[in-house]
Amino acid sequence: MIEFDWDWAFAWEVLPLLLDACLITLQATLLGSMLAIVMGLLLALLRRSRWKTVSYSAYWWMEFVRSTPLLVQIYFLYYVAPEWGLNMSPMMTGVIALGMHYGAYLSEVFRSGIDGVGKGQWEASIALNLSPYRTYRDVILPQALRSMIPASGNYIIAMFKETPQLSAITLLEMLQLAKIMGSENFRYLEPFTLVGLIYLVLSLAASTGIRLAERRFPKEGFTLS
Amino acid sequence: MPVTEILSALMGGAVITMKIVVMALPLATLMAFTAGLMRMSERRSLRWLAAIYVEFFRGTSALIQLYWIYFVLPLFGLSIDAVTAGVVALGLNIGAYGSEVVRGGLLSVDKGQTEAAIALNFKPRQRLWRIIMPQALVGMMPPFGNLAIELVKATSLVSLITIADLTYRAKSLADMTLQVEQIFGLVLVFYFLMAQALNLGLRALEKRLGKGMDRGGLT
Numbered sequence: 001m002i003e004f005d006w007d008w009a010f011a012w013e014v015l016p017l018l019l020d021a022c023l024i025t026l027q028a029t030l031l032g033s034m035l036a037i038v039m040g041l042l043l044a045l046l047r048r049s050r051w052k053t054v055s056y057s058a059y060w061w062m063e064f065v066r067s068t069p070l071l072v073q074i075y076f077l078y079y080v081a082p083e084w085g086l087n088m089s090p091m092m093t094g095v096i097a098l099g100m101h102y103g104a105y106l107s108e109v110f111r112s113g114i115d116g117v118g119k120g121q122w123e124a125s126i127a128l129n130l131s132p133y134r135t136y137r138d139v140i141l142p143q144a145l146r147s148m149i150p151a152s153g154n155y156i157i158a159m160f161k162e163t164p165q166l167s168a169i170t171l172l173e174m175l176q177l178a179k180i181m182g183s184e185n186f187r188y189l190e191p192f193t194l195v196g197l198i199y200l201v202l203s204l205a206a207s208t209g210i211r212l213a214e215r216r217f218p219k220e221g222f223t224l225s
Numbered sequence: 226m227p228v229t230e231i232l233s234a235l236m237g238g239a240v241i242t243m244k245i246v247v248m249a250l251p252l253a254t255l256m257a258f259t260a261g262l263m264r265m266s267e268r269r270s271l272r273w274l275a276a277i278y279v280e281f282f283r284g285t286s287a288l289i290q291l292y293w294i295y296f297v298l299p300l301f302g303l304s305i306d307a308v309t310a311g312v313v314a315l316g317l318n319i320g321a322y323g324s325e326v327v328r329g330g331l332l333s334v335d336k337g338q339t340e341a342a343i344a345l346n347f348k349p350r351q352r353l354w355r356i357i358m359p360q361a362l363v364g365m366m367p368p369f370g371n372l373a374i375e376l377v378k379a380t381s382l383v384s385l386i387t388i389a390d391l392t393y394r395a396k397s398l399a400d401m402t403l404q405v406e407q408i409f410g411l412v413l414v415f416y417f418l419m420a421q422a423l424n425l426g427l428r429a430l431e432k433r434l435g436k437g438m439d440r441g442g443l444t
Contacts (some may be wrong), residue, residue, distance in 0.1 A: 042431060067374055068413045069381035072392055079405035088380065125390035164288040168385060188296040196293060200284040 011190040022176040022202075028091060028173065028181040029160045032098030036159065037152070039103025044110035045136075058107075061103055066106035071165050073097050078169045094166040100154050102159045112139065113144035153210040157203050164195075226402045231354075238394035239415055245308065245380045245390065253376065255425040256320025261327025262353075275324065282321035288382050290314045311383035319376045323369065330365035331357060343431065357430045363438060366431035373427060376422045381416075391415060 047056035065073070074097040081088055088096070117140050125135040167176035179189035263275035282290065293312040298305060305313070332356050341351040384393035396413040399405045 035391070064413070064417055067424075068416040069378040069392065071381040071384070072395065072416065073397060074410065075392070075399070076405075076409040079399050080409060083405060123291070145246070160285040162288075164286045167288075175286075175292070175372055182409055184298065188292075192289065192293045192297055196285045197288045199286055199289060200281065203279065203284045 003111060004224060007187065007190060010185065011194060012186055013176070014191050014195060016199065017181070018174055018191070019179060021172060021174045022089075024171065025160070025163050025173045028094050028163050028166060028171070029156070032102065032159055032163075033156045035099025036097060036102035036156075038108050039099055040106025040152075042109050043103060043107035047107065047111060048114070062104045062107055065101060068103045069124045070097065070162055071102055071168060072170055074165060090166065090171040092165070093169060094171055095101065098144035098159055098166075101160040101162075102155055103156075104153050106152055106212060109148055109155065110144070113151075116147055117143045142195070144167075150208060150210055150214045154207070155212075157206050160206070161203060226398075226406060227406060227412075229410055231398060231402075233400060233402065235391060235408075235411060237395055238391035239427070241389060242377075242380050242391045243419070245311055245315070245383060245388070245411045246377055246389050247422075248308075248312045249319065249376060249380070249382055250373065252312065252316025253319040253323055253372070255340065256317060257323025257327050260320065261331070262326035263292060263329050264324065265331060273415065278317075279321045279324050282318050287318045287379050288385065291382055291386060307383070307386045307388050310386060311380070311388055311409060315379050315383075318379065319372055322375070323372055325371065326365050327361075329368075330361040333364055334360050359434075360438065361433065364433040366427060366434065370427040370431075371423055373423050377423060385430060395416075 022081045043058050043062055047055050047062075048054045049058070074094065077093045077097050078087075078090070081093065121139055121143065122135070124137050130139065163173055164175035167175055167179065170176070174195045178188075181191045182188035260275040260278055263271045264279070265371060266272055266275075291311065294305070294314045295307065295310040298310075338356055338360065342356045347356065353414070362428065381392040384390050384396065391412055395408050399408050402408070
């Protein structure tokens with residue numbers, strides 16, 4: 001039995017390497033959230049479609065993606081995409097999996113944000129003869145944004161915390177590196193604890209940021225200039 | 226490999242996945258109520274203890290918690306097998322999220338109910354368990370349902386600590402047979418069906434809990 005002994009020298013040795021790997025994690029999160037926002041908007045708009053087939057397919061796609069594990073989706077992409085002639089790097093695979101998965105969650109946020117915009121705004125847009133594109137871009141989405149930002153932020157933090165799963169397809173992000181460092185040195189305590197702490201600090205900072213931003217946003221009287 | 230053989234191999238994994246869900250769910254529920262109630266305690270020490278637990282488990286990744294419990298705890302002389310590590314990690318993780326649901330549910334019950342219970346000379350314990358909790362539970366059910374589905378999804382992580390669950394079998398079958406489309410397609414459908422079944426069950430439970438309650442007009 002090994003006693004509890006925190007090895008500071010080893011901890012200091014792995015910390016800079018972990019912080020380097022953190023950049024990979026952040027990159028995956030950033031690219032993944034950009035894709036998720038695009039996917040989410042697309043799905044939210046498809047669900048509002050007049051054609052029942054389109055809106056139902058969008059609904060069931062969302063339901064399916066949300067109730068199956070991200071890890072299996074990652075494997076699916078990683079194994080099946082090459083069969084379809086798409087050879088992607090682990091990073092690319094991971095970004096697409098994260099984007100698809102959280103796009104499904106974000107679509108619900110966007111949909112409720114869009115539904116929250118008053119009916120009068122739609123009627124006014126019709127009265128002003130705005131095209132559907134301009135109605136969304138200039139009237140609806142800017143107003144929907146206020147309620148969408150905090151909820152989307154929370155999902156992006158959740159995505160950030162799920163990036164360790166990309167280690168399963170050999171992406172050298174923080175957890176994968178910690179695992180390698182651990183097995184090379186037969187010491188798992190320091191690398192895993194440090195990775196946990198890095199996640200804790202970053203996600204707490206991000207959620208505090210969102211809470212502050214939420215307070216900053218005017219609750220009522222949002223005006224369009 | 227014919228599809229029927231793949232199916233039967235996956236079935237074995239699905240059973241293990243369900244076992245882990247069934248074991249982790251009570252732990253998560255217990256943790257959710259314990260921490261949720263502690264956060265509303267009058268004692269500051271209890272509130273802080275629960276807050277630390279919740280922030281810690283919500284602030285780090287489930288996979289890291291799983292690895293920490295599986296790889297690091299043995300260093301302290303606590304050797305646990307993979308299944309226990311998986312159940313404990315998932316139960317604690319989902320429990321932390323659940324405690325927020327419990328807290329929110331209790332806070333959403335109208336204040337008049339507490340006042341009425343005090344006026345009727347109920348003891349604090351009776352006030353909580355006989356007046357507030359039954360009403361709060363109905364509102365907690367939908368978010369609990371979402372968390373239960375999150376739990377089913379999160380069980381796939383235990384495949385990374387060598388438990389032969391559905392995901393693990395899918396991956397080893399895929400490596401062996403290269404019929405990757407069928408295997409992973411089937412596994413996704415498996416998980417989807419499990420989540421839907423759980424969802425239906427919890428909705429039925431919600432209906433039962435809400436029986437005889439005048440919902441939406443309790444002021």
